Amino acid sequence: MRLELGTFPVTRLAVGSPTGWSGGQLTVDPARLARLVLEDSRIRDVRVDLVEPGEDARIIHVRDVIEPRVKVMGPGHAYPGICGHPPDSVGEGVTFRFSGLGVLVASEVLPHIRRAVSAATDSLIDMSGPGAVTVYSTLRYVALTLVTQPDLELAEWNDGLRRAGHRVADDLASSLRGLEPPEPRIFSLAPPQAPLPRVVHVHTLNASMVPDIGTGVYGFTPHALPMLLHPNEILDGAIAGDMVVGYPGKCTWLHVNNPVLTALYARHSKDVEWVGSIIARTRWGALREKQLSAYQTVKLAQMLHAQGALVTWNHGGNDLIEVMLTIQGLEKAGIKTAFLTIESDIKVVKLSRELAETGSDEPPLLFSVPEADAIVSTGTLAPGEVLPRVSRVIGGDSLVFDQERPDARTPAAGVLDLEALSGAYSPIFGHFDNYGLGRQSYYDY
Amino acid sequence: MLRVGHYINQFFAGIGGEQSANLTPQGRDGPVGPGRALHLLLKDTGAVVSTLICGDSFFNERAAEARTAVRAWMEEIRPDLVIAGPAFAAGRYGVACAEVCRQAAELDIAAVTGMHPENPGLLVHKQAYVVPTGDSAADLARALNVMLPLGQKLASRVPVGPAAVEGYLPRGVRRPGARGEIGAERAIAMLVAKLTAQPFQTEIPVDKYEAVPPAPPIADLRHATIAVVTTGAVVPRGNPDHLKRCSETRWAQYTLAGRDRLSSDEFECVHGGFFNLMASENPNLVLPLDVLRDLQREGKIGNLLDTYFTTTGNDQRLIDCKRNGAEIAAAVQSAGVDGVLLVAT
Structure with a gap:
């Protein structure tokens, strides 16, 4: 499977017509994008904003970020299996993409959905200042603030928002057809000339217990037994997030920009032979299900003759049980593991010295097995200070920090002391670095 | 000097x-x-x-x-x-x-x-x-x-x-700090080192678990007073104390007096760590009052405390878990309880 990925870096956004990319500048026609979005009757209103890194701006009610990608040659559609895209296997041919750009969907959670889905939390992105701690503060955005019909059921609300986002992303990416990409790159898992240790990426992904939502593979979200993906499928958008849950590891932009894939490709044919990514779903309800998923993952790795496994996960608490059972099983089968993980910094919303220090009162991992002897920690992204007042707010005007008190609203433009407002859960979009984009970690003292 | x-x-x-x-x-x-x-x-x-x-x-x-x-x-x-x-x-x-x-x-x-x-x-x-x-x-x-x-x-x-x-042994304190490479590159580097028998150092040493000695068994359940404690966040409908769906720091107590089972008109489940719809439709799935009343009628347990104790276990800090556990234990003890049914989710 050979994929040519043509990258068009975006270094400037401008309003104008027609839509197009030239020399790093992306010209966007907001009226055209608004018309496209409003073709769906589930969307009542849309506002299109352009947002740049470093701006004195806060984006709120962030539901997902999508990197515009388009298949210009080869089978299938970028982001297959969702928004009506066919489920044809992707990963071959030529795909064009914008780097440094996201189509951001912002929409306030409907009250009945907030009541029903605890993970449908409010989130925010600060584009500068002490809250600009994640990769999402470094991107340029075409931000859509959407108002939907008020009575949409969960699945319809998710689909309506997602189609709006992907419609716009498709439209922007389509403008690249016929251009010469400034940064072309070939991705293939051609076997190395001399034998190298065979490594599998065990790519565990949370599956939501709420039907129809959460991270999907080719749009398929329910719990399922493990499957094998070629990394090029992931680069073509085979793993995509929803518009509902607020947890960081489900963002659609993140999965096509997963630094683990980049790091493994950089080592392929040099230090290791990468044999693919096993997708294993997590957050099963029963121990036997957790065990079955772990054991089948190990078996697939054995059938691939893997000698090593790089294990990642993207969300959860009890999910860690099946992740750890998988690590234990792999090690017992003689497959050496390294595990890339966040720490329990879910408890650290503001990085005061006392709250940042974990270990003595808080184990860094909720659950572990003794076989997990090679772990990389992606530390904490909690800001060290309260978030200051901002002059521009995109996505709405107030935030709900406590799902159980939806009427307690905080003005979004003001000073936000996240520790006081949010307790132990950070509302910063992408506040966990699940895949090691950054250098932050923890040290034992 | x-x-x-x-x-x-x-x-x-x-x-x-x-x-x-x-x-x-x-x-x-x-x-x-x-x-x-x-x-x-x-x-x-x-x-x-x-x-x-x-x-x-x-x-x-x-x-x-x-x-x-x-x-x-x-x-x-x-x-x-x-x-x-x-x-x-x-x-x-x-x-x-x-x-x-x-x-x-x-x-x-x-x-x-x-x-x-x-x-x-x-x-x-x-x-x-x-x-x-x-x-x-x-x-x-x-x-x-x-x-x-x-x-x-x-x-x-x-x-x-x-x-x-x-060159000293970890003191149970972890502090944030940056490392030379990004996390993804460190992870594959660590795996390569492990595969080629080169030295490597885990960034999260895994602790062994602390064993909790079990309490001695109750000699005669037929004369024992039992209390129910749950981390499953079953609360009176409307969630009067606004128990959080995750990262709760408190516990709450509510009455079971005069009830034969928990009805969904009166109780609900607000735990955010699982799909709680079924538990809200039938709270007895998490807090099995129906079965406990049967056991009481059959004389298999002596008495059931009229108060139950609850918190949301989901993503609770260990420091809060320990405090909540100690406080609930003290409350149960002062109520003269002989045994507790701890229902987790």
Whole structure:
């Protein structure tokens, strides 16, 4: 499977017509994008904003970020299996993409959905200042603030928002057809000339217990037994997030920009032979299900003759049980593991010295097995200070920090002391670095 | 001039082995035994001004007296730095050295000890700066060469770096800090090192789990009073105390009086860690009042406490778990309960 990925870096956004990319500048026609979005009757209103890194701006009610990608040659559609895209296997041919750009969907959670889905939390992105701690503060955005019909059921609300986002992303990416990409790159898992240790990426992904939502593979979200993906499928958008849950590891932009894939490709044919990514779903309800998923993952790795496994996960608490059972099983089968993980910094919303220090009162991992002897920690992204007042707010005007008190609203433009407002859960979009984009970690003292 | 106080046991003082282990604490001017090597290492930067010697049995069996003696010695000598041991694999000596470090910390005096990583002394005072050593005095010179520079750093109040950099054992404290490469690259580098038998160091050492001894069984359930405690966040409908769906810090208690089962008109489940619709439609799935009432009627349990206790277990900080657990246990105990049915989710 050979994929040519043509990258068009975006270094400037401008309003104008027609839509197009030239020399790093992306010209966007907001009226055209608004018309496209409003073709769906589930969307009542849309506002299109352009947002740049470093701006004195806060984006709120962030539901997902999508990197515009388009298949210009080869089978299938970028982001297959969702928004009506066919489920044809992707990963071959030529795909064009914008780097440094996201189509951001912002929409306030409907009250009945907030009541029903605890993970449908409010989130925010600060584009500068002490809250600009994640990769999402470094991107340029075409931000859509959407108002939907008020009575949409969960699945319809998710689909309506997602189609709006992907419609716009498709439209922007389509403008690249016929251009010469400034940064072309070939991705293939051609076997190395001399034998190298065979490594599998065990790519565990949370599956939501709420039907129809959460991270999907080719749009398929329910719990399922493990499957094998070629990394090029992931680069073509085979793993995509929803518009509902607020947890960081489900963002659609993140999965096509997963630094683990980049790091493994950089080592392929040099230090290791990468044999693919096993997708294993997590957050099963029963121990036997957790065990079955772990054991089948190990078996697939054995059938691939893997000698090593790089294990990642993207969300959860009890999910860690099946992740750890998988690590234990792999090690017992003689497959050496390294595990890339966040720490329990879910408890650290503001990085005061006392709250940042974990270990003595808080184990860094909720659950572990003794076989997990090679772990990389992606530390904490909690800001060290309260978030200051901002002059521009995109996505709405107030935030709900406590799902159980939806009427307690905080003005979004003001000073936000996240520790006081949010307790132990950070509302910063992408506040966990699940895949090691950054250098932050923890040290034992 | 750095004033160093040195703590050693009877054996290293050359007084004797097990037969002298009851030796009472006694101070000596200047260095004794391994303190002489320490003294030489200090060169002209300082001196071992006093040595406290105590028998290992004395220190462990008459702990209060030993602590008082250690404290009196430090208050008299006012050292800038206390060096304890190293104790190597000697368990009672390790416990004494850790206790000496604790006393020093309480007086705000810098202190370092050395022990084998399996010495039980490590459990006494986790915050102590402990340099890992071999299991015998054969490692003395090397150990002192690590202990002294660390102690000098602590005494000069220069911030001390991470355990792996400075050469001490992790003290149960983790602090954020950046590393050379991004996380994804470190992970594959660690895997490659492991696959090719090169050295690597995990960034999260995995702790063994603490075993909780079970309470003795109830002799006769038919005469016992049972209470229900759940981390499943079953609350009266409307969630009057606004129990959070995750990361809760509190617990709450509600009445079961006069009810045969929990109806969905009166109760709901607000736990956010699982799809709680079924539990809200039938709260007895999480808090099995229906079955408990049956058992009560059948005489299989004596009595059921009219109050139940609940919190949201989902993503609760350990520090809050411990406090909530202790508070609920105290409430249950004062209600004269013999046994608790703890329903998790």
